Amino acid sequence: MIRLWDSQVQWHALNPGRGSYKWKTLDGYLDAIAAHQPRDAMYTFGYTPCWDTKDPCERPAWGSNHAPGDLTSSGSPSFTAFVTALVGHCSAARHCVKDYIKYWEMWNEANAPQFWAGSIEELYNLMSPTIAIIRNKVPGALILTPPANGGDTEWMQSWLNEENTKGRLSDIFSIHLYLQNGLPEKRFNKIKDMVDLKNSTPGWSNTPWMDTETNFHAATFSCDSKYTPNDCLGQMVRWHLLQYAYGAQQISWFFFNTTIGRNPDYSSVYHSMMALLVGGHFIAECSASGDLYTCPFVQSNGRKAMFVWNVSGNKSYTPPGEYADFKHLSGGTTEITPGRSVSVGVKPIMLEASH
Numbered sequence: 001m002i003r004l005w006d007s008q009v010q011w012h013a014l015n016p017g018r019g020s021y022k023w024k025t026l027d028g029y030l031d032a033i034a035a036h037q038p039r040d041a042m043y044t045f046g047y048t049p050c051w052d053t054k055d056p057c058e059r060p061a062w063g064s065n066h067a068p069g070d071l072t073s074s075g076s077p078s079f080t081a082f083v084t085a086l087v088g089h090c091s092a093a094r095h096c097v098k099d100y101i102k103y104w105e106m107w108n109e110a111n112a113p114q115f116w117a118g119s120i121e122e123l124y125n126l127m128s129p130t131i132a133i134i135r136n137k138v139p140g141a142l143i144l145t146p147p148a149n150g151g152d153t154e155w156m157q158s159w160l161n162e163e164n165t166k167g168r169l170s171d172i173f174s175i176h177l178y179l180q181n182g183l184p185e186k187r188f189n190k191i192k193d194m195v196d197l198k199n200s201t202p203g204w205s206n207t208p209w210m211d212t213e214t215n216f217h218a219a220t221f222s223c224d225s226k227y228t229p230n231d232c233l234g235q236m237v238r239w240h241l242l243q244y245a246y247g248a249q250q251i252s253w254f255f256f257n258t259t260i261g262r263n264p265d266y267s268s269v270y271h272s273m274m275a276l277l278v279g280g281h282f283i284a285e286c287s288a289s290g291d292l293y294t295c296p297f298v299q300s301n302g303r304k305a306m307f308v309w310n311v312s313g314n315k316s317y318t319p320p321g322e323y324a325d326f327k328h329l330s331g332g333t334t335e336i337t338p339g340r341s342v343s344v345g346v347k348p349i350m351l352e353a354s355h
Helices: 024-035 077-087 120-137 153-166 184-200 229-245 256-261 264-277
Strands: 002-004 041-044 103-105 142-144 173-176 209-214 248-253 287-289 292-298 304-310 315-317 323-327 333-335 342-344 349-353
Touching: 002 024, 077 120, 120 142, 120 153, 153 184, 173 184, 184 209, 184 229, 229 248, 229 264, 229 292, 229 304, 248 256, 256 264, 304 315, 304 342
Parallel strands: 002 041, 041 103, 103 142, 173 209, 209 248
Antiparallel strands: 287 292, 292 304, 304 349, 315 342, 323 333, 323 349
C-alpha cells in the first residue's frame, strides 16, 4: 500500500483557490499506481487551504490547521466541493481516483493541534457529508478513523463516542505510533492500549485496525545510534511481528524509502520478513518468557511455524520437538537436531514444524 500523506496532494495543495485545482502531482501518483498493480492506495485528508479559513494562516505553503470558514453543523460547502472533485478526477491517461484509491483516512493526527485546531464535533461535521460522497463514487471504498498519534486513548475514545452518537462513518480503526528510540516490546503497550480501547467500545470490537504511520523516530526517521545495526534490523522486524500478531491489518512505514527501501541491509531483511508473512496468519499474540518472545504462526502452505527472538541478545534456546528447521532473515534455512539448542538473538528467526 502507498499512503498519500506528505505527498503534495493534501487539500490545500490540490485546491489552491476556490473552484481551481492543480492535479499534476496526483496524476503522477495515479499513473504510477496503475502501472504497478496490484497495489492499494490510501488518501489522507488534512490541511485547510488558507483561502478557506477565517483564522490566521501561519504556514501558507503548508495550509492551515483551522477548520474551514464556511463550516456549519451540516458540513463545509468548500470541502464537500473539493471531495466531490477529487473522487471524480481521472488523469489524462484515464487512471481514475475511484479505481485506484480505495482507502480514505479522515484527517491526519487530528489530536495534534498542529494538524487540527478545531473540536472533535467540528471534525465530524466536516467529514460526515463527504463520506457518503466517497462511498457513492468509489466502489469498495473503506473509511479510516482520524488516526490519533502518540497513544492518545482519550482523544480516540472521544472520536469513537462521536461516531456512536451521531452515526458511524468508519470501517477501520487507524492509529499512528513511532518507536521514538524505545524498544518495540516496551512501545507495544501503547499499541495494546489503543486496540484494547477499540475492542471495549460498543460496536467496535470487530472493526479492523491499522497503524498507518510508523518509523523508528518521528523527527529523524532513523534508528538511534545507541543501537547496533543488528539491533535496529531486529527492532524493525519485531515491531511488525508484534502488531501483526495482535491483529493489525496493515502497518505503514513512513518515509519507507529513506529508512528501508534505499538501504540494502534493511530492504533485504524487510523483504525476507514479508516473504515469510504473506499468505500466512498468526494464531495468537506474541508472548514473553523473560526476554524470550514467541509468536505462533501458520504459513501460507498450512505448515505450523513460530517466530522467536531474545531482546537481550544471543541466548541458547531449545525449540519444541515438533520444529524441524528455522529460517533466517537472511533467507537461509537451518535444520534442527531434536533436543539440541539453537542461538536466538535480537533478530527473529522463524521455526518450522516438520509438516
